[in-house]
Protein backbone atom coordinates (compact mmCIF):
# COMPACT_ATOMS: atom_id res chain seq x y z
CA UNK A 1 0.00 0.00 0.00
CA UNK A 2 2.69 2.48 0.96
CA UNK A 3 4.61 1.60 -2.16
CA UNK A 4 1.54 2.14 -4.29
CA UNK A 5 0.88 5.57 -2.76
CA UNK A 6 4.45 6.60 -3.33
CA UNK A 7 4.33 5.48 -6.93
CA UNK A 8 1.18 7.49 -7.51
CA UNK A 9 2.00 10.66 -5.69
CA UNK A 10 5.58 11.14 -6.71
CA UNK A 11 4.94 11.43 -10.44
CA UNK A 12 2.10 13.87 -9.89
CA UNK A 13 3.96 16.21 -7.62
CA UNK A 14 7.18 15.65 -9.46
CA UNK A 15 8.89 15.50 -6.18
CA UNK A 16 10.73 14.39 -3.60
CA UNK A 17 11.79 13.51 -0.23
CA UNK A 18 14.93 15.19 0.80
CA UNK A 19 17.21 14.02 3.44
CA UNK A 20 20.85 14.04 4.17
CA UNK A 21 22.55 11.28 6.03
CA UNK A 22 25.01 11.87 8.78
CA UNK A 23 28.40 10.59 7.93
CA UNK A 24 26.93 8.19 5.41
CA UNK A 25 28.67 9.79 2.46
CA UNK A 26 31.96 8.34 3.65
CA UNK A 27 30.60 5.01 2.54
CA UNK A 28 30.99 4.20 -1.13
CA UNK A 29 27.53 2.62 -1.13
CA UNK A 30 25.78 5.56 0.53
CA UNK A 31 22.54 6.41 -1.21
CA UNK A 32 22.40 9.68 -3.17
CA UNK A 33 19.26 9.54 -5.32
CA UNK A 34 17.11 7.22 -7.37
CA UNK A 35 14.46 7.64 -10.00
CA UNK A 36 11.94 5.25 -11.52
CA UNK A 37 9.88 5.60 -14.66
CA UNK A 38 6.14 5.92 -14.44
CA UNK A 39 5.84 3.20 -17.07
CA UNK A 40 5.42 -0.27 -15.63
CA UNK A 41 5.83 -3.75 -16.94
CA UNK A 42 4.03 -6.94 -15.98
CA UNK A 43 5.34 -10.05 -14.33
CA UNK A 44 6.00 -12.93 -16.66
CA UNK A 45 6.64 -10.74 -19.72
CA UNK A 46 9.69 -10.68 -21.96
CA UNK A 47 10.37 -7.24 -20.53
CA UNK A 48 10.76 -8.75 -17.09
CA UNK A 49 13.31 -11.27 -18.30
CA UNK A 50 15.04 -8.45 -20.20
CA UNK A 51 15.43 -6.38 -17.03
CA UNK A 52 16.66 -9.42 -15.12
CA UNK A 53 19.20 -10.30 -17.77
CA UNK A 54 20.46 -6.72 -18.08
CA UNK A 55 20.93 -6.27 -14.34
CA UNK A 56 22.60 -9.67 -14.03
CA UNK A 57 24.94 -8.87 -16.89
CA UNK A 58 25.89 -5.53 -15.32
CA UNK A 59 26.59 -7.16 -11.97
CA UNK A 60 28.78 -9.73 -13.73
CA UNK A 61 30.78 -7.06 -15.58
CA UNK A 62 31.49 -4.89 -12.55
CA UNK A 63 34.49 -6.88 -11.22
CA UNK A 64 36.23 -6.33 -14.56
CA UNK A 65 35.53 -2.77 -15.61
CA UNK A 66 34.52 0.58 -14.09
CA UNK A 67 31.95 1.02 -16.91
CA UNK A 68 29.81 -1.30 -19.00
CA UNK A 69 26.65 -1.18 -21.04
CA UNK A 70 24.51 -4.07 -22.14
CA UNK A 71 21.22 -4.82 -23.88
CA UNK A 72 18.76 -7.63 -23.42
CA UNK A 73 18.65 -10.34 -26.06
CA UNK A 74 14.97 -9.88 -26.88
CA UNK A 75 14.43 -7.65 -29.91
CA UNK A 76 10.71 -7.50 -29.15
CA UNK A 77 11.18 -5.95 -25.72
CA UNK A 78 14.61 -4.35 -25.73
CA UNK A 79 16.06 -3.20 -22.43
CA UNK A 80 19.42 -1.48 -22.07
CA UNK A 81 21.48 -0.86 -18.99
CA UNK A 82 24.76 0.59 -17.87
CA UNK A 83 26.76 1.24 -14.75
CA UNK A 84 29.63 3.55 -13.97
CA UNK A 85 31.86 3.37 -10.94
CA UNK A 86 34.21 6.15 -9.95
CA UNK A 87 36.88 4.97 -12.32
CA UNK A 88 39.78 5.18 -9.86
CA UNK A 89 38.20 2.63 -7.52
CA UNK A 90 39.52 -0.85 -6.91
CA UNK A 91 37.59 -3.50 -8.85
CA UNK A 92 36.26 -5.16 -5.72
CA UNK A 93 34.90 -1.87 -4.41
CA UNK A 94 33.25 -1.15 -7.76
CA UNK A 95 31.72 -4.57 -7.90
CA UNK A 96 30.31 -4.29 -4.38
CA UNK A 97 28.90 -0.85 -5.12
CA UNK A 98 27.20 -2.00 -8.34
CA UNK A 99 25.66 -4.98 -6.60
CA UNK A 100 24.34 -2.74 -3.88
CA UNK A 101 22.97 -0.28 -6.46
CA UNK A 102 21.19 -3.07 -8.32
CA UNK A 103 19.66 -4.30 -5.14
CA UNK A 104 18.41 -0.77 -4.38
CA UNK A 105 17.02 -0.48 -7.92
CA UNK A 106 15.23 -3.78 -7.65
CA UNK A 107 13.44 -2.71 -4.52
CA UNK A 108 12.87 0.99 -5.28
CA UNK A 109 11.94 0.61 -8.95
CA UNK A 110 10.35 -2.83 -9.01
CA UNK A 111 8.13 -3.16 -12.12
CA UNK A 112 9.24 0.22 -13.52
CA UNK A 113 10.29 0.06 -17.18
CA UNK A 114 13.22 2.32 -16.37
CA UNK A 115 15.18 3.26 -13.31
CA UNK A 116 18.40 4.77 -12.12
CA UNK A 117 20.22 4.91 -8.83
CA UNK A 118 23.26 6.86 -7.77
CA UNK A 119 25.22 5.69 -4.77
CA UNK A 120 28.22 7.63 -3.54
CA UNK A 121 30.65 5.86 -5.84
CA UNK A 122 28.58 4.21 -8.56
CA UNK A 123 25.63 4.76 -10.85
CA UNK A 124 23.32 2.20 -12.47
CA UNK A 125 20.55 2.84 -14.99
CA UNK A 126 18.31 0.63 -17.11
CA UNK A 127 15.36 1.22 -19.40
CA UNK A 128 14.05 1.10 -22.96
CA UNK A 129 14.30 4.80 -23.78
CA UNK A 130 17.57 4.79 -25.74
CA UNK A 131 19.64 6.65 -23.16
CA UNK A 132 22.91 4.83 -23.79
CA UNK A 133 25.41 6.97 -25.67
CA UNK A 134 23.42 10.17 -25.27
CA UNK A 135 24.66 13.18 -23.31
CA UNK A 136 22.38 14.43 -20.54
CA UNK A 137 23.08 17.50 -18.44
CA UNK A 138 19.74 17.67 -16.60
CA UNK A 139 20.32 18.45 -12.93
CA UNK A 140 19.02 15.55 -10.88
CA UNK A 141 20.33 16.24 -7.43
CA UNK A 142 22.29 19.01 -5.80
CA UNK A 143 23.54 19.47 -2.29
CA UNK A 144 25.64 22.19 -0.70
CA UNK A 145 26.84 22.16 2.84
CA UNK A 146 29.39 23.01 5.40
CA UNK A 147 29.90 26.32 7.08
CA UNK A 148 29.81 29.51 5.08
CA UNK A 149 33.28 30.15 3.79
CA UNK A 150 34.92 33.34 2.68
CA UNK A 151 35.75 35.00 -0.60
CA UNK A 152 39.19 33.38 -0.73
CA UNK A 153 37.61 29.95 -0.43
CA UNK A 154 35.09 30.73 -3.14
CA UNK A 155 37.89 31.76 -5.49
CA UNK A 156 39.74 28.50 -4.78
CA UNK A 157 36.55 26.54 -5.37
CA UNK A 158 35.99 28.24 -8.70
CA UNK A 159 39.56 27.55 -9.68
CA UNK A 160 39.40 23.89 -8.64
CA UNK A 161 36.13 23.35 -10.52
CA UNK A 162 37.43 25.22 -13.55
CA UNK A 163 40.45 22.94 -13.66
CA UNK A 164 38.20 19.88 -13.70
CA UNK A 165 36.20 21.18 -16.63
CA UNK A 166 39.36 22.05 -18.54
CA UNK A 167 41.20 18.79 -17.79
CA UNK A 168 42.11 16.53 -20.66
CA UNK A 169 40.11 13.34 -20.78
CA UNK A 170 41.94 10.82 -18.63
CA UNK A 171 42.71 7.40 -20.02
CA UNK A 172 40.59 4.56 -18.78
CA UNK A 173 37.62 6.39 -17.37
CA UNK A 174 35.94 9.70 -16.89
CA UNK A 175 37.33 10.46 -13.43
CA UNK A 176 39.01 13.80 -12.90
CA UNK A 177 40.39 15.23 -9.70
CA UNK A 178 42.22 18.36 -8.73
CA UNK A 179 42.49 21.13 -6.25
CA UNK A 180 43.30 24.74 -5.70
CA UNK A 181 44.70 25.90 -2.38
CA UNK A 182 42.47 24.46 0.30
CA UNK A 183 39.77 23.17 -1.99
CA UNK A 184 39.62 19.74 -3.61
CA UNK A 185 37.32 18.78 -6.45
CA UNK A 186 36.47 15.68 -8.45
CA UNK A 187 34.16 14.69 -11.26
CA UNK A 188 33.08 11.50 -12.94
CA UNK A 189 31.39 11.04 -16.31
CA UNK A 190 29.47 7.98 -17.40
CA UNK A 191 31.62 5.99 -19.81
CA UNK A 192 29.30 6.32 -22.78
CA UNK A 193 30.27 9.98 -23.19
CA UNK A 194 33.16 10.88 -25.45
CA UNK A 195 35.80 13.31 -24.21
CA UNK A 196 34.05 16.39 -25.53
CA UNK A 197 30.65 15.41 -24.12
CA UNK A 198 32.31 14.62 -20.78
CA UNK A 199 33.97 18.04 -20.65
CA UNK A 200 30.68 19.72 -21.53
CA UNK A 201 28.92 17.81 -18.78
CA UNK A 202 31.58 18.63 -16.18
CA UNK A 203 31.45 22.30 -17.21
CA UNK A 204 27.70 22.29 -16.69
CA UNK A 205 28.11 20.61 -13.30
CA UNK A 206 30.78 23.13 -12.26
CA UNK A 207 28.54 26.01 -13.31
CA UNK A 208 25.73 24.59 -11.16
CA UNK A 209 27.99 24.38 -8.13
CA UNK A 210 29.40 27.86 -8.61
CA UNK A 211 26.00 29.42 -9.13
CA UNK A 212 24.11 27.42 -6.54
CA UNK A 213 26.37 26.82 -3.58
CA UNK A 214 27.00 30.37 -2.42
CA UNK A 215 29.97 30.28 -0.08
CA UNK A 216 29.31 26.75 1.17
CA UNK A 217 32.47 24.82 1.92
CA UNK A 218 31.35 21.71 0.08
CA UNK A 219 28.89 20.75 -2.57
CA UNK A 220 27.94 18.06 -5.02
CA UNK A 221 25.76 18.05 -8.10
CA UNK A 222 24.55 15.10 -10.17
CA UNK A 223 23.59 15.57 -13.80
CA UNK A 224 22.20 12.93 -16.13
CA UNK A 225 25.61 11.71 -17.28
CA UNK A 226 28.17 13.15 -14.84
CA UNK A 227 28.63 14.51 -11.36
CA UNK A 228 31.04 16.83 -9.61
CA UNK A 229 31.94 17.48 -6.00
CA UNK A 230 34.10 19.96 -4.15
CA UNK A 231 35.12 20.15 -0.52
CA UNK A 232 37.47 22.10 1.64
CA UNK A 233 40.49 20.39 3.08
CA UNK A 234 40.80 23.08 5.68
CA UNK A 235 43.23 25.42 3.96
CA UNK A 236 40.84 28.06 2.76
CA UNK A 237 37.38 27.73 4.13
CA UNK A 238 36.44 28.41 7.69
CA UNK A 239 35.36 24.85 8.37
CA UNK A 240 35.50 21.69 6.38
CA UNK A 241 33.87 18.76 8.03
CA UNK A 242 30.19 19.58 8.18
CA UNK A 243 29.05 18.74 4.69
CA UNK A 244 27.90 15.23 5.32
CA UNK A 245 25.79 16.08 8.30
CA UNK A 246 24.44 19.51 7.48
CA UNK A 247 23.34 21.35 4.47
CA UNK A 248 22.55 24.88 3.48
CA UNK A 249 20.09 23.69 0.97
CA UNK A 250 19.24 20.66 -1.02
CA UNK A 251 17.58 20.67 -4.38
CA UNK A 252 16.30 18.03 -6.68
CA UNK A 253 14.94 18.62 -10.13
CA UNK A 254 13.10 16.23 -12.35
CA UNK A 255 13.83 16.08 -16.02
CA UNK A 256 16.07 13.08 -16.50
CA UNK A 257 13.53 12.32 -19.12
CA UNK A 258 9.88 13.07 -19.22
CA UNK A 259 8.63 9.86 -17.73
CA UNK A 260 10.99 9.64 -14.83
CA UNK A 261 10.59 11.27 -11.52
CA UNK A 262 13.45 11.51 -9.13
CA UNK A 263 13.37 11.07 -5.46
CA UNK A 264 16.06 10.92 -2.93
CA UNK A 265 15.94 9.62 0.53
CA UNK A 266 18.24 8.07 2.97
CA UNK A 267 17.46 4.48 3.66
CA UNK A 268 19.35 4.19 6.88
Ligand SMILES: *[C@@H]1O[C@H](CO)[C@@H](O)[C@H](O)[C@H]1NC(C)=O
Pocket residue numbers: 039040041047077113128129
Ligand atom coordinates in the same frame (compact mmCIF):
# COMPACT_ATOMS: atom_id res chain seq x y z
C1 LIG B 1 9.13 0.44 -22.96
O1 LIG B 1 8.50 -0.72 -22.50
C2 LIG B 1 7.17 -0.52 -22.06
C3 LIG B 1 6.69 -1.85 -21.47
O2 LIG B 1 6.86 -2.88 -22.36
C4 LIG B 1 6.32 -0.04 -23.22
O3 LIG B 1 5.02 0.20 -22.78
C5 LIG B 1 6.91 1.23 -23.78
O4 LIG B 1 6.21 1.64 -24.92
C6 LIG B 1 8.37 1.01 -24.14
N1 LIG B 1 8.97 2.27 -24.52
C7 LIG B 1 9.69 2.37 -25.61
C8 LIG B 1 10.29 3.72 -25.86
O5 LIG B 1 9.87 1.42 -26.37
Ligand SMILES: *[C@@H]1O[C@H](CO)[C@@H](O)[C@H](O)[C@H]1NC(C)=O
Pocket residue numbers: 068069070132133191192
Ligand atom coordinates in the same frame (compact mmCIF):
# COMPACT_ATOMS: atom_id res chain seq x y z
C1 LIG C 1 28.50 -0.57 -25.23
O1 LIG C 1 29.24 -1.75 -24.98
C2 LIG C 1 29.94 -2.27 -26.11
C3 LIG C 1 30.66 -3.54 -25.72
O2 LIG C 1 30.07 -4.20 -24.68
C4 LIG C 1 30.94 -1.26 -26.60
O3 LIG C 1 31.59 -1.75 -27.75
C5 LIG C 1 30.23 0.04 -26.94
O4 LIG C 1 31.18 1.01 -27.26
C6 LIG C 1 29.43 0.52 -25.75
N1 LIG C 1 28.66 1.67 -26.15
C7 LIG C 1 28.67 2.79 -25.45
C8 LIG C 1 27.86 3.90 -26.00
O5 LIG C 1 29.29 2.92 -24.42
